Structures are given as C-alpha cells and as structure tokens.
Amino acid sequence: MEARKAQGFFALAVLLITAPLVGAQAAKSKTNRHSRGSICKVRQSVLSQSTGSDQKSTGVSTYVQPRTTEQGTCSNSTDGNHTCFNCTAAPYCIAVPNGYINAGIVSCADLDASKPYCADGVCGATPAAGCEPNVSTSAFTCTSEGYFPDPDDCQKFHLCVGTEAADYSCSSNYVYSHAKNACIRRAVSSDCAVIKCTYKTVVEYVVYPKDSSVYGLCIRGNPTVVFKCREGEQFDTKESKCNFVCKQEGLFPVPDDPRKYRECIYVSSNKFELVERTCPAKSVFDSSKGRCVAEQASP
16 A cells, blocks of 8 residues: 555656646747748748849839849859849849848849849849840831830830830839839829820821920821930920920030020029020030130141
8 A cells, every 4th residue: 555655656746747848848849830930931921022023122123034043142252253133133232251242132224224234143234145135126216326215105115226226124013214214113103104196187296294305206007206305405396396495594505506505594483594695706615614615726
C-alpha cells in the first residue's frame, strides 16, 4: 500500500513538472506556425509588389517591352552590374560600403527625356538589344523632331528623329503626358487627350487640348497630321497659324530674323503687351545677353 502511494505521488509530481513544458512547447509551435505564416504573407506581398506593374512603383511609365528576367536589381558589390526592370525603367541604386541598395524603380524618361532607355541597369540614350522601338512600320508622319502625342489614342505617343518615327504605348491605366514626354497614371478622364477632328469642313485645324502649341491638320478621309509651333508660340485656329504669346515680361528673339526681337511689356496680372522691334543696322539680337550687339563679320 505504501509503495503504491509513493508511486502515485511520484507520477503526480512528474505531471506537474512536465505540464508547463509541454504547454510552452505547444505555444512555441503555434507561434512558429503563425510566424512562418506571417513571413510567407510578407514574402508574398513583396513578391507581388516586385513583379507587379512598374507603373505602380514609379508613378510614371514609358513601358515599351516586357520585363526582363532579372527585375530591376542592384549589384551586391561595388564592381558588379545592375539589371533593368524593363526596357525603359531602371533600379535607383544607392552606393553603400559593401555594394548598392535598391531604393525603387524609376522611369528613365522621367529622369531625363534625352535618356529614355535602360541598358545594363542604367539609363541612356541607346536602347538595349531587343528593346529597339519599331521605326520602319510606323504610320505616323513626322513634321519636325521631338515627341508628339498620337492624335487618336491617348495611350500612344511618337518620337521623331529626322523623318523617322518611333512608336510607344503606355501601360494599362496610363496616358501620355506631353508636358513630361512620358506616360503618367490616369487620375481623371480629362487626362486622356486626343485631337478631335469634327470634319465639318474638308480641311480644319484642331488644337491639342493639353498643349496649345500642338495642333492637328484634319482632312476628310486622311490620317490626322500633327504639328508643333516653335518655342513660345501657340496655334490660333482663327488665323490658322502659330503666333507668339507673351507669358512673362522680357525680350525674346524672332526665329529666322536675327535683327528682330519681341518685347513683352507687363500690363496687369497675366496680361502683357507684345511689341516687335528691330535692332539698328549692322547689329543683331543676342538672346543670351538680351540686347542688340554688333554683327560679327563673316570670316
């Protein structure tokens, strides 16, 4: 009898000692499962962000080609190479003692319009292999050099070099911004701007809604041809020509006539008087100096 009591007391003591340990292990196991689940959710969130639209990470896009296999990475060493996110977006790499950290994905065109392509992880003027825009099949007519909005599709734009046009398309939910020469996220319906030809007459001129220096020539039965006025000018549909418009006071050159210049005189808020003047004989207008200077003799 005494032996059985002793065995009973011993079993109870073991149970009291081990129960907290078993409970702690169970709680730890539950916590580990919860932690692993949280880590998986975080990893899944990070993965979805890194493989999602580049436009969500930058706010600006000139998406042309599909993403590369290695998506916008920075080198782990100071002598390594970065990789592009796509043909026109690069990682923003910040140097640290042991390499670089990736601060985010940026649109090359938004950083510098003259360097719209990403090659070897950095922005430049030359596209990487496989990222060349389709030039030969473009139906867009170049009337001068530079960027042009597509007259009919607000998600497309064109870059003219000489008489050759390169066609670009924005990603879903993005539209072309002529002010940025790049795609921007479409926030309101008016962000989508096109040249709306009415065809009430055989020939008509229509101003581009987002920039009055850009206009289209609409001829019935023909594609719309897009033009740009010279710097400082806006298109006047009543006169069917580009006219210089004063936006600030000062002296401004007259294109194609070095002896002439324009003076914008402040009148009142947002109102100026435009006066065209001519330099004295044997002198020309120097826009960098803002005055007439002696004409240089030809060598």
